[in-house]
Amino acid sequence: MSTVTIRIPTPLRSYTQGADEVRVDASSIADALHALGTQHEGLLPRILNESGELRQFVNIYLGSQNIRAVDGMQTPLADGDIVSIIPAVAGGIDHERQGPPPG
Numbered sequence: 732m733s734t735v736t737i738r739i740p741t742p743l744r745s746y747t748q749g750a751d752e753v754r755v756d757a758s759s760i761a762d763a764l765h766a767l768g769t770q771h772e773g774l775l776p777r778i779l780n781e782s783g784e785l786r787q788f789v790n791i792y793l794g795s796q797n798i799r800a801v802d803g804m805q806t807p808l809a810d811g812d813i814v815s816i817i818p819a820v821a822g823g824i825d826h827e828r829q830g831p832p833p834g
Contacts, residue, residue, distance in 0.1 A: 732756040733810040737767055740816055746774035760791060761804040763814055778816060788819035
């Protein structure tokens, strides 16, 4: 097992008592996320769906690599690795559909 740091995005920090980073012992991304969920109740369902897969609008990075481009949830971890949870940002206005802003 390796000790890794998981960076927590602002919208999920209410589950980690405000912590922006959490350290866990894990050998893969799946292990790390499950360890995180064990330490911080209610967090894991925000990251994984009912099947245990990464939610569509959540990205996990190991360093600068999206794990979807590596080995997904089975991506191996080494001591000192940094894992970042990055929720997709959505919203805004489609000006083509909505028209120009008033004014």
